[in-house]
Amino acid sequence: MDLRQRIRTSQALELEPGSKAVVAGWVDRLRIVGKIAFVILRDLDGLLQVVVKKNQDPQLYEQVVELGQEDVVAFKGTMVESKASIGGKELVAEEMRLLAKAQKPLPIDPHDWEKTGLSKRLDWRFLDLRAPRNALIFRVTDEAVNALRDYYRGQGFVEVHTPKLVAEATEGGAEVFPVIYFDKNVFLAQSPQLYKQMMMAAGFERVFEVGPAYRAEKHHTTRHLTEFESVDIEMSFIEDHEDVMRMVERAVIHAIDRVRTRYGERIREYFNVELTTPRDVPRLTLREAHELLKKHGYTPSDPLDLDTEGEKKLGEIMQREYGAELFYVTEYGWEGRPFYTMKKPEDPRYTRSFDLIYRGLELVSGSQREHRPDVLAEQIREKGLKVENFEFYIRFFRYGMPPHGGAGLGLERFVAKLLELGNIREARLLPRDPERITP
Ligand code: AMO
Numbered sequence: 001m002d003l004r005q006r007i008r009t010s011q012a013l014e015l016e017p018g019s020k021a022v023v024a025g026w027v028d029r030l031r032i033v034g035k036i037a038f039v040i041l042r043d044l045d046g047l048l049q050v051v052v053k054k055n056q057d058p059q060l061y062e063q064v065v066e067l068g069q070e071d072v073v074a075f076k077g078t079m080v081e082s083k084a085s086i087g088g089k090e091l092v093a094e095e096m097r098l099l100a101k102a103q104k105p106l107p108i109d110p111h112d113w114e115k116t117g118l119s120k121r122l123d124w125r126f127l128d129l130r131a132p133r134n135a136l137i138f139r140v141t142d143e144a145v146n147a148l149r150d151y152y153r154g155q156g157f158v159e160v161h162t163p164k165l166v167a168e169a170t171e172g173g174a175e176v177f178p179v180i181y182f183d184k185n186v187f188l189a190q191s192p193q194l195y196k197q198m199m200m201a202a203g204f205e206r207v208f209e210v211g212p213a214y215r216a217e218k219h220h221t222t223r224h225l226t227e228f229e230s231v232d233i234e235m236s237f238i239e240d241h242e243d244v245m246r247m248v249e250r251a252v253i254h255a256i257d258r259v260r261t262r263y264g265e266r267i268r269e270y271f272n273v274e275l276t277t278p279r280d281v282p283r284l285t286l287r288e289a290h291e292l293l294k295k296h297g298y299t300p301s302d303p304l305d306l307d308t309e310g311e312k313k314l315g316e317i318m319q320r321e322y323g324a325e326l327f328y329v330t331e332y333g334w335e336g337r338p339f340y341t342m343k344k345p346e347d348p349r350y351t352r353s354f355d356l357i358y359r360g361l362e363l364v365s366g367s368q369r370e371h372r373p374d375v376l377a378e379q380i381r382e383k384g385l386k387v388e389n390f391e392f393y394i395r396f397f398r399y400g401m402p403p404h405g406g407a408g409l410g411l412e413r414f415v416a417k418l419l420e421l422g423n424i425r426e427a428r429l430l431p432r433d434p435e436r437i438t439p
Helices: 009-014 060-065 109-114 120-122 132-154 195-203 242-273 286-295 310-321 373-382 387-398 409-416
Strands: 020-033 036-041 046-053 072-081 089-100 177-181 184-188 207-215 227-236 283-285 327-332 353-358 360-369 403-411
Touching: 009 020, 009 036, 009 089, 020 046, 020 089, 020 353, 036 060, 036 072, 046 060, 060 089, 132 207, 132 227, 132 242, 132 409, 184 403, 195 207, 195 227, 195 387, 195 409, 227 242, 227 409, 242 327, 242 360, 242 403, 242 409, 283 286, 286 310, 286 327, 310 327, 310 353, 310 360, 353 403, 353 409, 360 409, 373 387, 403 409
Parallel strands: 046 089, 283 327
Antiparallel strands: 020 036, 020 072, 036 046, 072 089, 177 184, 207 227, 227 403, 327 353, 353 360, 360 403
């Protein structure tokens, strides 16, 4: 039996009865009824029942009954119709090749992932991901990120890859990881922010990046990771932040629609979540958001920002009263936004900024950037940072920098909300948090 002839279980199920097939995968279950052995074989695509009858092939039967759960095995045989089997067909085996034994007992049983705590599941992530429901999370991630990529590329964005070892914090000084870099102290990048802006000075006009971002978040929350995948864009020649918002919302809607089209049914089956493609994305200024919240009996803690609880409440109100799962809050107060954000010209207490909220969670954050070097230097000072440390950055702005803006989307948050996962860690292959650095 030659593994090069191997087809997936889903392909085998499409064959005409009587066709020969070589399939391979993991033993999901082994059942022996009388003198018949049934192996449920699992691969990336699904399950296939394989049958061996003792009286037809006693030698093969003896091999099969020795199999254990999670052994890796290949079968060659003939596809036959079988109404009671998954997919209405099964493989009558003629040959078997044991490819690898699974040691027993299994540290976690992929069938029982629900009974296992998340921490233990993450310790044994490779076994946890053998559960089709858990594997689906990463197929959804793949579809979502590629849909975003395809959308942006279609709009003339070019993907770039910027350094993750950097000299300065960009998103607020407290949350950086210092790294010993030869004889210097450097940091892990919190965001590609300064470099995607550099690409505007380089005349690229539209760039995007999908890459890791690092935040030294000490808090254990269900929406923070210390390492996450950030989908960033930056674009030039904008009038204001609204131009960025239109771009981002179309990309997000495109991604939701692609995930729904490809995996909607399976998401319903495994996660009991109904995906709908948003039609439009309402906008509220921060002030309007606060008024709406107060009307519903909630007073936000900071008049110039939106706290997590407020975000969640606002999400519920927008969903209930306007049927909006996806909406923008704009014009955040200057206090709460980074130094590179453009202030609102008519009222500098506020900024040309926005957050996109999806199902009650901040999914995207963005703004128009301050592109006038002297104003930018002043803003760096206002935030209590040293202008000298940002000289390499301010330089980008001195030789012809177009008006520009951009945004960053947290990929794990996106997937967590698409599937209504209770904890963002489930949406990261190998999440890092203050305690976890292995596997
Ligand atoms: P911000 O800091 O808001 O903005 O981050 C952008 C988006 O990244 C996600 N995110 C996180 N996801 C998981 N764990 C975390 N600890 C975490 N922190 C942030 C969120 C958030 O909306 N440079 C700006 C973006 C820009 O203006 O272009 C920035 O990084 O989904």
